[in-house]
């Protein structure tokens with residue numbers, strides 16, 4: 257089932273890429289979101305072509321890391337608490353959820369402690385949802401400049417979690433706005449950043465996100481089925 261699901265998602269990704277303007281026809285990276293799915297499901301996905309996995313909790317990722325016995329690129333997509341930064345830099349190739357200077361500094365010093373330069377994305381709370389993490393758009397530039405200054409962080413782009421609107425088309429303006437912000441960030445006079453990734457889109461909205469310019473999508477349910485809590 258997982259194999260067929262991955263094939264279906266990849267087909268949708270290609271169809272959505274075909275719908276976007278020529279200037280956006282670059283690669284789209286599929287991150288398989290494995291949170292709350294066991295390592296058997298993970299192995300099956302990896303053995304049928306998933307090369308990047310996303311987890312939202314440090315502890316769960318750590319346990320899986322120890323037992324998975326597969327090579328894969330690990331993404332932290334959930335909120336990170338500063339007291340977990342040390343573990344996070346050991347486990348994750350990319351951290352999508354930097355949303356404050358305080359957290360950026362904690363991750364930077366944790367990375368410095370293991371001589372690592374940690375790839376990070378800055379998460380933006382574009383819809384200004386109370387319940388959501390992510391930096392407010394008014395504070396984005398300041399945070400980006402600060403992340404850029406930190407020696408053990410390498411800024412790679414931006415991340416968005418769109419609100420769970422009943423009509424998924426309502427996400428489109430947000431994705432479009434995010435793409436505009438992304439293009440502006442690419443023009444900022446940053447020193448060490450290598451801005452390449454725009455991470456947006458999950459099972460219910462990844463097709464629209466890609467049409468609007470996402471180049472990382474984080475897809476769980478469409479690959480692995482419903483999560484059991």
Ligand SMILES: *Cc1c(COP(=O)(O)O)cnc(C)c1O
Nearest residue numbers: 289312333458459474475476477
């Ligand atoms: C869980 C999660 C996803 C995947 O959600 P699905 O709806 O299962 O595709 C993507 N991004 C983040 C940040 C998540 O927490």
